[in-house]
Amino acid sequence: MAKFCHMIPKIPSSGSSLSMEKHKEEPVNFGRSLIVPSVQELAKQSITKIPPRYVQHHHHPASDDAPTASMPVIDLHCLFAEPCGSLAYSFELNKLHTASKEWGFFQVINHGISESLLEDFKREIMNFFKLPMEEKLKLWQEEDNHEGFGQLFVVSEEQKLDWSDMFYITTLPHNLRKSQLFQKLPIILREKLEAYSMEMKRLAVAILGQMAKALGMDTEEMSELFQDGVQSVRMNYYPPCPQPEVALGFSPHSDADALTILYQLNETAGLQIRKDGKWVTIKPRADALIVNIGDILEIVSNGVYKSVEHRAIVNSNNERMSVATFYSPNMGTELGPARSLVAEHHVAHFRRVPIDEYFKEFFARKLDGKSYLDFMKLE
Ligand SMILES: O=C(O)CCC(=O)C(=O)O
Numbered sequence: 480m481a482k483f484c485h486m487i488p489k490i491p492s493s494g495s496s497l498s499m500e501k502h503k504e505e506p507v508n509f510g511r512s513l514i515v516p517s518v519q520e521l522a523k524q525s526i527t528k529i530p531p532r533y534v535q536h537h538h539h540p541a542s543d544d545a546p547t548a549s550m551p552v553i554d555l556h557c558l559f560a561e562p563c564g565s566l567a568y569s570f571e572l573n574k575l576h577t578a579s580k581e582w583g584f585f586q587v588i589n590h591g592i593s594e595s596l597l598e599d600f601k602r603e604i605m606n607f608f609k610l611p612m613e614e615k616l617k618l619w620q621e622e623d624n625h626e627g628f629g630q631l632f633v634v635s636e637e638q639k640l641d642w643s644d645m646f647y648i649t650t651l652p653h654n655l656r657k658s659q660l661f662q663k664l665p666i667i668l669r670e671k672l673e674a675y676s677m678e679m680k681r682l683a684v685a686i687l688g689q690m691a692k693a694l695g696m697d698t699e700e701m702s703e704l705f706q707d708g709v710q711s712v713r714m715n716y717y718p719p720c721p722q723p724e725v726a727l728g729f730s731p732h733s734d735a736d737a738l739t740i741l742y743q744l745n746e747t748a749g750l751q752i753r754k755d756g757k758w759v760t761i762k763p764r765a766d767a768l769i770v771n772i773g774d775i776l777e778i779v780s781n782g783v784y785k786s787v788e789h790r791a792i793v794n795s796n797n798e799r800m801s802v803a804t805f806y807s808p809n810m811g812t813e814l815g816p817a818r819s820l821v822a823e824h825h826v827a828h829f830r831r832v833p834i835d836e837y838f839k840e841f842f843a844r845k846l847d848g849k850s851y852l853d854f855m856k857l858e
């Protein structure tokens with residue numbers, strides 16, 4: 480297992496009263512990943528075969544040939560604006576509940592995020608990945624911390640690599656931010672990221688509130704867990720690949736957070752989810768964001784909602800870009816099945832651990848499907 484930096488700060492929860500004691504600024508470090516070369520740079524060379532480290536040994540159909548699926552679509556206007564208990568509200572809440580149990584993924588429309596913000600953020604991310612390498616190197620991951628450009632979860636020199644570059648940054652709460660990294664971002668990107676981050680928090684908290692209702696969970700318990708949650712943003716860039724049938728843009732995994740909101744920046748398909756044992760391609764829908772249940776919500780919901788394995792495939796002609804925003808409970812909370820749910824059903828299916836320990840362990844592992852959640856399960 481990779482060596483780990485034990486530098487997670489103890490954060491007072493936002494509800495706690497200000498103590499007279501001055502809190503020292505402590506470095507924030509959720510994990511590290513071995514430094515790997517830029518795939519975007521590699522793809523610029525006219526190669527016909529990819530280096531062995533990117534050959535994942537399983538053949539899979541290119542995005543055009545894989546079966547496609549229409550993921551459930553949730554109209555958030557019905558959940559946020561219709562009166563609770565009205566027919567339209569109950570219908571949509573039920574759809575949300577079923578999608579969260581059976582798909583672990585759904586699309587949301589009428590999400591209220593302004594089109595201009597989405598367009599501006601998209602343009603800035605596209606420009607960001609076009610920066611010259613010497614500029615990107617200033618924002619590259621460092622040996623002891625995985626925030627910045629690079630890949631995540633690389634724990635050994637032998638490990639296969641994904642056909643993608645990414646940029647990862649912790650955005651909330653403010654005291655967990657790596658301010659040096661923020662300050663190095665192009666100024667307009669930083670502004671848009673700031674606005675997008677606030678909108679994503681608002682949206683995630685609102686969806687979680689509806690989920691609490693659908694689950695029959697105490698809504699106060701849900702909002703307390705997430706009022707000052709940890710948010711991180713991962714921008715993904717998948718270059719065209721000369722051998723798409725043997726490479727993967729993103730290895731199979733489930734997300735470790737509670738709720739992920741995925742914004743696909745262009746129309747190239749690539750996201751696949753494992754549905755009934757088969758990989759199915761999700762066609763991006765321009766007016767929708769994709770939401771998926773992460774492992775933490777599977778734990779909080781005591782297994783009622785499911786985090787589902789997904790991956791990204793690549794293709795030989797088109798680049799693809801996406802941005803995933805991960806939302807997790809407040810630092811300092813204990814992660815485990817919601818007390819209001821367990822009280823009713825009496826059996827907890829998952830262990831209880833401090834949230835910082837959960838993340839430390841997660842980032843020290845190679846991504847391997849849903850194996851990390853198995854580690855949290857109680858038999
Ligand atoms: O690019 C995609 O469609 C998937 C990204 C993803 O799964 C992630 O960032 O966790």
Ligand SMILES: [Fe+2]
Binds near residue numbers: 732733734789803
């Ligand atoms: Fe993911």
